[in-house]
Amino acid sequence: MTSPFAGLLFTLVRHRGVKGCMVVDERDGVIVDANLQLGVDGSAMAALAASVYRKARRAAVAAGFGEIAFFELDAEHGRVCAAGRGGLVVVLVAESRVNVGLVRVEMLHALEAFA
Amino acid sequence: MTDDIRALSEALAMDPASTVFVQLGELLRQRGDLDLAYRVGTRGLDRHPQRADAHDLMARVASDRGDMERAKAEWEAVLVLSPGHAAAHKGLGFLCFRIGDWESAGKHFERALAADPSDASLAAALRAVRIEPGAAPSTRFATPPAGEMRSAVPGVAPRRADPRTLFAEVLGDSARTALLLDSEGYVVAGAHAADGGGDRGALIGAQLSGVSEEADRAMRHLGLGRWRQIVFEAESASVAMAPAGNGVLLVAAPRTAPLGLVRRILEQALVRARQWLERGT
Numbered sequence: 001m002t003s004p005f006a007g008l009l010f011t012l013v014r015h016r017g018v019k020g021c022m023v024v025d026e027r028d029g030v031i032v033d034a035n036l037q038l039g040v041d042g043s044a045m046a047a048l049a050a051s052v053y054r055k056a057r058r059a060a061v062a063a064g065f066g067e068i069a070f071f072e073l074d075a076e077h078g079r080v081c082a083a084g085r086g087g088l089v090v091v092l093v094a095e096s097r098v099n100v101g102l103v104r105v106e107m108l109h110a111l112e113a114f115a
Numbered sequence: 116m117t118d119d120i121r122a123l124s125e126a127l128a129m130d131p132a133s134t135v136f137v138q139l140g141e142l143l144r145q146r147g148d149l150d151l152a153y154r155v156g157t158r159g160l161d162r163h164p165q166r167a168d169a170h171d172l173m174a175r176v177a178s179d180r181g182d183m184e185r186a187k188a189e190w191e192a193v194l195v196l197s198p199g200h201a202a203a204h205k206g207l208g209f210l211c212f213r214i215g216d217w218e219s220a221g222k223h224f225e226r227a228l229a230a231d232p233s234d235a236s237l238a239a240a241l242r243a244v245r246i247e248p249g250a251a252p253s254t255r256f257a258t259p260p261a262g263e264m265r266s267a268v269p270g271v272a273p274r275r276a277d278p279r280t281l282f283a284e285v286l287g288d289s290a291r292t293a294l295l296l297d298s299e300g301y302v303v304a305g306a307h308a309a310d311g312g313g314d315r316g317a318l319i320g321a322q323l324s325g326v327s328e329e330a331d332r333a334m335r336h337l338g339l340g341r342w343r344q345i346v347f348e349a350e351s352a353s354v355a356m357a358p359a360g361n362g363v364l365l366v367a368a369p370r371t372a373p374l375g376l377v378r379r380i381l382e383q384a385l386v387r388a389r390q391w392l393e394r395g396t
Contacts (some may be wrong), residue, residue: 045337048333048336048337051332056345062318063315063318063323065354066351066352068347070347070348071347071348072344073342074342076343077338077339077340
């Protein structure tokens with residue numbers, strides 16, 4: 001039996017350069033569902049990405065910018081993207097070559113499943 | 116609640132006379148819980164009025180809350196208890212910086228730099244206030260062309276080398292903001308004008324500098340190398356951040372601005388910030 005998020009994770013993970021994506025509980029960083037390439041440590045990724053997203057979300061609210069719709073971190077060896085709603089966060093880990101504009105649109109579209 | 120904050124809170128609950136309130140207050144401040152940080156600091160200071168670090172904590176919290184008089188009084192108290200205290204001189208220097216008291220700012224930065232020569236933001240700030248050592252204060256900073264101050268603090272006379280206007284040319288739009296922050300979340304250059312007047316840069320800097328710390332921590336564990344850029348879209352603004360010097364540069368633009376443009380502005384502001392940090396102009 002697949003989770004309600006299996007379809008959207010499959011849609012995201014098929015993009016070129018995507019190493020994995022997860023639906024994560026924002027508060028605890030616990031994985032709700034995931035679709036990961038072999039060798040990707042989902043647990044660590046989920047907890048850390050959720051932590052950075054949570055920090056950014058709270059900071060944005062406290063700074064008066066309001067809630068975050070989409071978050072992207074660009075690092076030397078890859079990217080982490082996150083989009084959340086209602087305490088759940090879609091986290092995507094990818095190589096630098098990923099088409100971030102495309103995955104952004106699909107992640108924001110995926111959030112509608114959380115409404 | 117992070118593990119550190121939880122552990123420190125528990126330690127303080129078990130021993131209310133403990134001095135861990137200083138670390139706890141600072142973590143809360145960095146996280147943006149200014150009211151809680153204020154309460155923790157106030158209670159700690161009641162028990163430990165002779166501790167310089169307790170007054171330093173209260174000064175930082177007061178500064179973040181926009182209570183500059185209290186911040187000044189607390190940092191002055193630090194210097195009575197611990198003459199030459201680098202953080203107190205730095206804090207007082209930035210307070211003087213904000214009100215345009217360049218002479219006093221320069222003296223505080225000099226003393227802070229003597230105590231902590233490795234602080235690049237102090238060196239840059241000192242270069243900015245001493246840009247032409249022989250010139251009188253009134254001629255040191257020429258008035259910029261009309262419109263250059265659009266994104267800076269209202270009601271403050273514009274000056275060419277005023278760090279608050281450092282990114283005016285790059286931003287080109289009064290609704291956009293760029294802030295250069297040091298490693299402790301203090302604004303080194305740039306400004307953010309609030310709707311009702313006043314500079315919200317300190318608040319925004321204090322809140323968002325914590326994001327870069329969290330990103331540093333995550334990157335160490337994820338093996339993705341150093342982070343180069345963080346971009347997020349919030350309800351009212353798109354924000355982009357990048358490491359700059361020993362701190363962070365952040366750019367914010369109205370949500371209507373395309374993300375690609377915000378990134379481009381960040382890259383241009385980075386060039387400007389590096390130039391200023393290296394050369395002071």
